[in-house]
Amino acid sequence: MGTPVSSVVIVGGGTAGWLTAGVLAASLKKQNKSAFDITLIESPSIPIIGVGEGTWPTMRRTLSTIGVRETDFFRECNASFKQGAKFAKWVTGKDDDYYYHPLVLPTGFQDTNLAPFWQEDSSRLSFSEAVCPQESLCEVGLAPKKITTPEYAGIANYAYHLNAGKFSEFLKKHCTEKLGVRLVLDDVVQVKATADGDIAAVVTRNQGDLNGDFFVDCSGFKALLLNGHYQVPFVSKKDVLFVDSALAVQVPYPREDSAVVPHTVSTAQDAGWIWDIGLSSRRGIGHVYSSAHTTQEQAEDRLARYLEESTESEAGAADLEFRKLTINPGHREQFWVRNCVGVGLSAGFLEPLEASAILLVEISARALAEQFPHTRESMNILAKRFNQTFHYRWDRIVDFLKLHYVLSKRTDSEFWIDNRDPSTVPDSLQELLELWRYQTPWHGDFDRTVEVFPAASYQYVLYGMGFETEPNPHGVSEDSRKTAAQYFASTQQQTRQLLASLPQNRELLNKIQQYGMQRV
C-alpha cells in the first residue's frame, strides 16, 4: 500500500485558488468514496489582482463541473457573453483595419479545410465572415443564444467576460457552502519541510501549522511555495513578448441600457495594445505596453485618448483612475515540484491577448482533478508528466501570441519593427510559418490531445492578418471544390438566419437578470 493523499491545502484565494478548489472538490467528491479534506488559505490582507476578466468557452464546462447555475453566475459576477476577439489596427494601423478571432469553428472543419478555397477569392468577405457566422453577429452586437436556450448551451459558441473580484467571491461561497472546502483566513508566514523535501505544513500567522499531503500554490506573482520555498527559477519570455507593463481602468456605461459589446476588442497602439472588455455593469479597459518602447506618461496619454474616442460619456477619462501593473512575461521552470503544484500567476503570466490566464488555471485544475495522485508514490511520475504537458502548453501559447505580432505590417514604431526581428521569434513558430507558406494550417499540425489552440485559431489569425499561403501546385479536385462551395453557402445561410433570430446582447443580459435561464 502506498501512502494515500487525502488532504489538499491551497495557498491563496483569487480566481486561481477558488477555481482550483471548486474543480478539485467537485471532481474528487464524484470520483471517490472517502472524503477529501480541502483547505484554502486566503490572506485577509493581500488583495486579489483581479484583472483577468476574459475567459475561453471551456469555462462553461468548468462552471458546470463545479455545479453552479449559469444564471447565478451571470447575476452575481456581472458577466456578459464573449464571442471571441476583434483585433483592430494590428495589420496596417489604419482605421478600417480589423479582423476577428471568433469562437465558432469554420463550417465543416472536421472534414474540410476551407482556407485554400477562400484564398482563391478573398476579395469579397473576410476569412472569418466566409467560414463562420460569428463576426457578423459581433458586428451588430448580438448575443450567442436566446432566453429559451438552456444554461451552458449556446447557439453560437461563447465564453464570458466577468468581474474577477465578484467571481472569486461567488466561487468562494459555493466552494465553502456546497462543496465542503474549508476556508482559513490567515497569512502564510513560513513553510515546514519533511526530511526528504516535501512540504509538510504551511505555518500561518494566527492559526499555527496547517498540515497537508498535497499543496497548491495559488499565491499569485509572489509564488510563496514554488518561488519562496522551492526557489524554482523563472523562465523569462521577454525576449519574445515585449509587453511588460499595464494600465487598467474601469469605465462606467453612459446609460443603464447601453449596448454591451459581445466580444473582446483589442486595439493595437504604437507600443502595445488596449483591451476593452464589456461586462454587464461596466467596461474594463487597459493598455499593455513595452516599457522599452514607450514611457508611462505616453501610455497614459494613449489610454486617455482611447477612452475619449470610444466612450460616449462627456466626462471622458478625466476622473477615472488608472491602475498600474507590472508584467513579467514567462513561467516557472517547473510547475509541479515534489508535493506542490503552482496554478495561476504563481506558475507564470503572459500578456492577456488571448485570455490564456484563466484558461491555464482551468486546464491545470482539470489535469489535477483527472489524474489526482492517489498516493505519494504516484506523485513524482504525475509531476513529471504534468511539467512536460504544461511546458508544451506554455510554449504553444507563447508561439500563438507572438504570431499576432509577427504578421503585423506596421512600420510606424520600433515596437512593431522589433517584434518582427527573426531573433525574437521562437524556432517552433518560424518553422510553422515556413510550412504555412506552402500549406494551410490543418489538424495534423497540432495533433496532441493537450493542444491549447486548434488549427482553426491559427487560420483565423493568419488569414485575418493577410498571410498568404501559396496555392497547391497540383490544383484542387472538382469534388472538393463543390463541397467547399456548399459549406460557404451554408455559412451565409446560417449567418442570415442567426442575424434574424438572435437578440441584442444587452437585451438577453437583462432577461437573464429578470427571468433567469432554464437548466434544460
Added chain:
Amino acid sequence: MPDLVALDRSKHKDLRVITRRGEDLGDRVHLVPVVASELSSLVLDYPVCFLKEDNTGQFGLYAILGFEAGENLFLSGEQWEASYIPLHLRRQPFLVAQPPGNEAAQGDAQAEGILTIDMASQRIGSSQGEPLFTPEGEKSPFLEAVEKALGELLIGARATEALIRALLKNDLVESAQVNVEFASGEKRNFDGLYTVNASKLKSLSGDVLGEFHRRGYLLACHLLIASLGQMRGLIRRKERRAS
C-alpha cells in the same frame, strides 16, 4: 388586435357570443395553454407538455393539438372531436383583467378582476349565439358558465405556476424526445417540448415526496407523463386526415 372592454350590463345587453367551434372562429391553433387542474380530463385525448415562452424562457403548460402552427387535429368543421375542450378555448372571447395598480393583488386568489370582452373577436354578434344577459337583465346561464371557467383558470394558473416552480426546484423537468414517424415514412423530431423526468421522479423521497403527494404534484406528474402517450393518437388523427 384584441379590443378588450369591460363587460357592461347595459351596454352589452343585446350581445351574443357564438359558442360553436370553427376555423373561422380562431380555433386553428396547434397549442393551447392549459392549467394543471385540467390534466385528468386532458389526458384522455391530448398530449400535454411544458413549452418555453419565447420572450421570457419561462415554462408554460400546453395541450398539443397539432404538429405545426395552424394545425388543429381535433377540429373537424364545427365539431371538436374530443370529450373535453380546454378552458382557455371555452372562455373566449372573455378575459379577466386586473385593474391598473392592482398587480400586487394577483397573488391573491380572492382578488376580484374585471370581466372584459374582446370586441374584435369573430365570436361576437347580436343575431346568433348565446345571449349574455336574460331579458330581465340578469346574467345568462352561459355567462355564468364563462365566469366559472375564468375563475377556474385564474386559480388554476397560480397552481400551475407553483407546480412548475416545484418541478424546476427539484430538477424534474427534462426535454421530451418526441420523434414521430408517420405511415408515409416521414420522420420528424419535435424540439422545445418538455416533460417530467420519470426516473428522477421515482427517486424522490422523504419530505419532498410527501409534499409532492400532498399538493397533488405527484398525480400531476404521472398524468403529464401518461399524456405523452397521446402523441400516438395525434399521429393517427393526422394520418386519418391525410388519407
